[in-house]
Amino acid sequence: MHSKDFTKALTHPVFSFITKASEELNLQSFVIGGFVRDFILNRGSAKDIDIVTVGSGIELAKKVAQLLPNKPKVQVFKTYGTAMLRYQDIEIEFVGARKESYTEGSRNPEVSEGTLKDDQNRRDFTINALALSLNEETFADLLDPFDGISDLKRKIIRTPLNPDITYSDDPLRMMRAIRFATQLNFVIEKESLASISKNKDRIEIITRERIIVEIQKIMESSVPSIGFLLLEQTGLLEILIPELTALKGVDEIEGQKHKDNFYHTLEVVDNIAPNTEDVWLRWAALLHDIGKAPTKRFDNKNGWSFHAHEFVGAKMVYKLFKRLKMPLNNKMKFVQKMVLLSSRPIVLASNVTDSAVRRLLFDAGEDLDSLMILCEADITTKNLAKFKKYHNNFKIVRAKVKQVEERDRIRDFQPPISGELIMETFKLKPCREIGQIKNVIKEAILDGKIPNEYQEAFNLMLSYGKKIKLEVQD
Known part of the structure; x- marks a missing residue:
């Protein structure tokens, strides 16, 4: 030019x-x-x-x-x-x-x-x-x-000086190289890429806050897997987010294998990227399976299992956020919630009952739409028949959710009977019986035993109060 x-x-x-x-x-x-x-x-x-x-x-x-x-x-x-x-x-x-x-x-x-x-x-x-x-x-x-003009034309990330000097002087540049490669869909020049692997341990002198800025920009890119694959290839991911590299690899016992959960995870992140710009939902996609490494088990009867990996993974999210100096606020709680519930719609898809839908609506609340986007992104099978079947199942779940929500108003569930009314009715001071009654009413509504209406809930309150020997005061 x-x-x-x-x-x-x-x-x-x-x-x-x-x-x-x-x-x-x-x-x-x-x-x-x-x-x-x-x-x-x-x-x-x-x-x-x-x-x-x-x-x-x-x-x-x-x-x-x-x-x-x-x-x-x-x-x-x-x-x-x-x-x-x-x-x-x-x-x-x-x-x-x-x-x-x-x-x-x-x-x-x-x-x-x-x-x-x-x-x-x-x-x-x-x-x-x-x-x-x-x-x-x-x-x-x-x-x-x-x-640099030629490097732009050839789509190459290259350092002006010897990359060992550039990266050793300021190790944050290793993260920036990977971030630019992700954002621009460029290739890191061979010598420079090797230098990142060589100098990876220098990243320890960089504050986690600065590192997270770069990871967030990778996460916000149109194809985040480019960056996470480079982080893994250079050894940086093992230092920064070992919970992800622990998912890497396939074990086989007696001819039974499980999928490589690391590469599956990156597929899920790429799948979700076109459907949401919410970086925290993308984080949920990245971390939705981190509980699988510590819960992986094999038995001769059932093969590989990852029992309670969602629960374990949700607890791991807090430790990961704290270690990386990420916000320990509602953003983290949202990611935890998505990880905890990430398998629920998948299980629900095989048996779409009103009761199960009500419970999903209650637990997911205003985040149900985000959860469904995550679960649909989680379909990574290469079998076209299965791919179509799973997506059709989620269409059925979405339709059922809409039907139940319109009828039962569960998504923003507010108990029809308040604790104050229970205290007034039975002349109680704060005590555990109030929580028991509220829980009985909630469970009855979610199970479909009574509608989400005041009079039915009030009648149940009276009958359960009588059962636990509470007297109605005039």
Whole structure:
């Protein structure tokens, strides 16, 4: 591409103000990194822009803010020598060109002023080292010292310097390489991929919070399995999420095998990706079978079994989230819930009774639709007849759910009889009998013995109260 091709990339009005500020301060300035890469790949409008200048990035940011019509506030990060401002729909970060040197135990480098070439040398990948000039005389000229353009055309992830140096200096770049390969559907160059395996243990110096940011971006990609296969291939997955690698492999005893639950899991994640952008439902797909490794058993009569793996897996979710410094909030509880219930609709599909549907509605509540999406993604059989049969079964379940829900109003179940009414009727103070009565009413409704209506529930309350020798008070 010639410079005239890149003028199209610089049409946003903020670039003219950066050019003017650079000329007034007599600074060489460039837009660099993801903005340039994504323009060449035609990946849509950028929401953030990185500006590097040979000089003070903070001084340039302040000058640009003075020139902009809305005089935006400049956020200054003196420790890092960076500044940030927002204009219209774009977040712009300014930094002075620098060179970096690292110590073995930290990914935080010693930084000193440098040239644009120094700054490009420190970039993680050749496709992120592309820069466009923002000065008047050289406006939109491309500076590509590592032939990143060719790597973009060949769809290759490659480091500007020796990959052992790049990854050892900042091991988070190993995760970024895999993340970019997943997002862009690129291939990591052979030497670079081997270097990730070689340096995998260096990932331990990276905080789990930074690692999870990259894993989340892999999870949000259109084909997440690309990233998880690379994580497994390089040995990073064994370090970060050993619960998944424990699923790998097929055991055979007396001619009886089970499927490889690791590769099955990745199929499920890929299956669910087109049907939901909810990253936590995708996490549920990734973790839905993690309880199978610790519960795997073989007996001569029944072959392989994974008894209670959903229950075990749901408990494992908490430990995994805690270890990876992920949110221990409703997001985690949702994933636990999906893992715990992940087999229920599958079992239900073979015997769709009203009672079983009511219990599923009660237990899944507002998350039933997500659960059904997960269970349908869990169908990975290559037998076309079975594939069709299983999906038809789920259609039957969905139809039955709709019918029962409309009739019995279970999804957002609220007991027709409150604890306060029970206390008032029998003149009770808080005690275990109140919970017993509420549970009897709930079970009767779920079993279809009484409808989900006040009068029927009230009558049952009276009869059960009489049974446990409670007296109605006038």
